[in-house]
Amino acid sequence: MGNVAKRPDGKYRARWRDLSGKEHAKHFTKKRDADAWLAIVEGDKLRGQYVDPTDRTTVAQYARRWAAARPHNPRTAKRVDSLIRTHIEGTSIGSRRLVQVLPSDAQAWVTERAQVLSPSTLRLLVSLVRSVYASAQHDRLVGSSPFAARLTMPEAHQERIIPLTVDQVHQLADAMPTRNRAMVLTQAGLGLRIGELLALRLVDVDFLRRTVRVETQIAPGERTRTAPKTSWSRRTVPLPAPVAEALAAHIEGFPPPADGTLFTTRFGKPYRHDYYGTRIFQAAVAAAGLPSSTTPHDLRHHYASILLHAGESVVAVAERLGHKNAKLVLSTYGHLMPDSEERTRKAVENAWRKGGADSARTSARVESRNRRSRRFVRR
Known part of the structure; x- marks a missing residue:
C-alpha cells in the first residue's frame, strides 16, 4: 500500500x-x-489498469520493440521496418512518449502523412500504429490508445479494372521471347501472383490430375523460395488444357534444373521480380501494342474476369486467387459480373408482376365476399 x-x-x-x-x-x-x-x-x-506515469518510452522505440517481437516473414518485416523508419521515426509522434500522444495529435499525424502517402498505404500505416498502441495497453504503458478513436482519412478511390481480352493475352505471349512465352499463358490461365509464377516447380504440376499446387513464392528482390504470406495462398488450381500444353512444350524446350524450377534464366536461375517485370515483360507489352501501364498482375485480373463471366461464384474465384474471402473479389471485380444490370431489372419486374397478380386475385376474392354478404343482408 x-x-x-x-x-x-x-x-x-x-x-x-x-x-x-x-x-x-x-x-x-x-x-x-x-x-x-x-x-x-x-x-x-x-x-489491472495501472500505468506507470514515469515511463519515458517513445512511440518509435516501442514500435521497434513491437515489430521485433512479431513472427513476421522477411517480406512483411521489411515493409514494417520501412514504415517505422520513414513514417514514425522523425515525425510529429515518433519522439514523443507513448502517454503524451492525444487523439487530436493522432489525427494531426494522419493528416500530415496523408500528404505523402496513398490512401491504401496510409491505412496500412494507421493499422500498424493501432496495433502498436494495443500492445502498449496490454503492457500497461498507456491507459488508452489515441488511435482507438475514429480517424478521418482520405477516401481510397479504386479505378475500375479493364481486364485484358483473350486476344490481348495471346498477343502478349507471342511478343515474349520464346523462353518466356509460357509464363504469360501460365499466369493468365492459373491466376497466379508473379511471385507464385516465378517459384513454380515441376513437382507442383500434376499433368495426370490436371491440377497445379501453389506452395511457395519468390519475394521481390529475392531468388529463394519462401512460404506464401497467408495460409489461404496455398491452394490447388485446376490446370486448363491450353496451359498444360504450353507447359509441356516449355519443359521440352527448356528442361528444368535440378531444383525443378520451371521458369529460369539462361543460366538456370529463377527470375527476379524487377528483371522479369520491368525488362522482359514491359518490352513485350510495347511490342504487342498494349497500354504501357500493363503489368503481370493484369494477367491475374484476366483470369478472374474469365471465371466471373463463366458464372463461377465469387467464393470459388476467391479460392482460386488465394484470397481469404470473397469481399476483395466483389470490391475489385464486382463490375465485371455478367448481365448484372439485366438480372436486377428482371428480378424486380418479375417480383412486381407476381405481386401485382397476387394483389389482383386477393382484391377479386374480397369483392366477391362483399357481394355475397350484401345479398344475405337484403334477404
Whole structure:
C-alpha cells in the first residue's frame, strides 16, 4: 500500500510501488489531492489498469520493440521496418512518449502523412500504429490508445479494372521471347501472383490430375523460395488444357534444373521480380501494342474476369486467387459480373408482376365476399 507524508517544505508526498515493486512518488500542495491520487493508483492496480506515469518510452522505440517481437516473414518485416523508419521515426509522434500522444495529435499525424502517402498505404500505416498502441495497453504503458478513436482519412478511390481480352493475352505471349512465352499463358490461365509464377516447380504440376499446387513464392528482390504470406495462398488450381500444353512444350524446350524450377534464366536461375517485370515483360507489352501501364498482375485480373463471366461464384474465384474471402473479389471485380444490370431489372419486374397478380386475385376474392354478404343482408 502507498502512503502520504508531509515534507519539510509543506508539500505532501504520495508514495507507492508499481507492480514490479519499484517505488514512485508524486508531490502535491494539498493533502487531499495526494490522498485522491494515491486512491486512484491503488484502485488501478487492483483492477489491472495501472500505468506507470514515469515511463519515458517513445512511440518509435516501442514500435521497434513491437515489430521485433512479431513472427513476421522477411517480406512483411521489411515493409514494417520501412514504415517505422520513414513514417514514425522523425515525425510529429515518433519522439514523443507513448502517454503524451492525444487523439487530436493522432489525427494531426494522419493528416500530415496523408500528404505523402496513398490512401491504401496510409491505412496500412494507421493499422500498424493501432496495433502498436494495443500492445502498449496490454503492457500497461498507456491507459488508452489515441488511435482507438475514429480517424478521418482520405477516401481510397479504386479505378475500375479493364481486364485484358483473350486476344490481348495471346498477343502478349507471342511478343515474349520464346523462353518466356509460357509464363504469360501460365499466369493468365492459373491466376497466379508473379511471385507464385516465378517459384513454380515441376513437382507442383500434376499433368495426370490436371491440377497445379501453389506452395511457395519468390519475394521481390529475392531468388529463394519462401512460404506464401497467408495460409489461404496455398491452394490447388485446376490446370486448363491450353496451359498444360504450353507447359509441356516449355519443359521440352527448356528442361528444368535440378531444383525443378520451371521458369529460369539462361543460366538456370529463377527470375527476379524487377528483371522479369520491368525488362522482359514491359518490352513485350510495347511490342504487342498494349497500354504501357500493363503489368503481370493484369494477367491475374484476366483470369478472374474469365471465371466471373463463366458464372463461377465469387467464393470459388476467391479460392482460386488465394484470397481469404470473397469481399476483395466483389470490391475489385464486382463490375465485371455478367448481365448484372439485366438480372436486377428482371428480378424486380418479375417480383412486381407476381405481386401485382397476387394483389389482383386477393382484391377479386374480397369483392366477391362483399357481394355475397350484401345479398344475405337484403334477404
